[in-house]
Amino acid sequence: MAYWLMKSEPQGFGIDHLQQRGIALWDGVRNYQARNFLRQMQAGDQALFYHSNCKVPGIVGLMTIVKGGYPDPTQFNPEHRYYDPKSTLDQPRWTGVDVEFVEKWSEILPLSALRDIPELEDLPLLQKGSRLSLMPVTMAQWHAILAHKPNA
DNA sequence: GCCAACGTTGGC
DNA sequence: GCCAACGTTGGC
Numbered sequence: 001m002a003y004w005l006m007k008s009e010p011q012g013f014g015i016d017h018l019q020q021r022g023i024a025l026w027d028g029v030r031n032y033q034a035r036n037f038l039r040q041m042q043a044g045d046q047a048l049f050y051h052s053n054c055k056v057p058g059i060v061g062l063m064t065i066v067k068g069g070y071p072d073p074t075q076f077n078p079e080h081r082y083y084d085p086k087s088t089l090d091q092p093r094w095t096g097v098d099v100e101f102v103e104k105w106s107e108i109l110p111l112s113a114l115r116d117i118p119e120l121e122d123l124p125l126l127q128k129g130s131r132l133s134l135m136p137v138t139m140a141q142w143h144a145i146l147a148h149k150p151n152a
Numbered sequence: 153g154c155c156a157a158c159g160t161t162g163g164c
Numbered sequence: 165g166c167c168a169a170c171g172t173t174g175g176c
Contacts, residue, residue, distance in 0.1 A: 009173095053174045053175080129158065131157075131173050133173085
């Protein structure tokens with residue numbers, strides 16, 4: 001069982017969308033480093049849902065991986081914005097996973113607060129210039145974050 | 153909306 | 165294989 005942090009823009013697909021849907025395909029990842037992490041994900045892994053590129057970026061809730069890495073279907077659809085003409089059914093380039101909603105936090109745990117947690121010093125999210133959209137989280141980092149989960 | 157940092161593309 | 169140009173990410 002592994003821990004992850006996954007970013008999404010709330011205006012596109014946010015925690016509220018996932019809560020409504022229950023289970024959703026995490027698609028559209030078109031970065032090789034992130035893709036390689038998706039391939040490592042397994043059913044039962046836990047993940048933090050992070051809102052990026054918005055007014056207050058930060059962690060907003062939890063989810064579980066319910067289906068490990070499999071070919072992201074959007075890469076094969078010419079009509080889709082995530083279509084990749086270089087991808088074939090035989091040799092798919094891109095991977096997706098299915099995630100299931102676990103909980104939405106009562107408040108966001110903002111990026112600015114994450115920067116104040118010493119255990120997170122090495123988290124890629126907090127490195128200057130990092131654009132990695134999903135990343136592994138160590139058990140120590142996971143527990144440090146959950147210890148700061150807002151509860152109002 | 154700005155813009156620095158980043159990843160990818162493609163000519164050479 | 166180099167690297168300039170380009171498009172994208174994402175905090176602010």
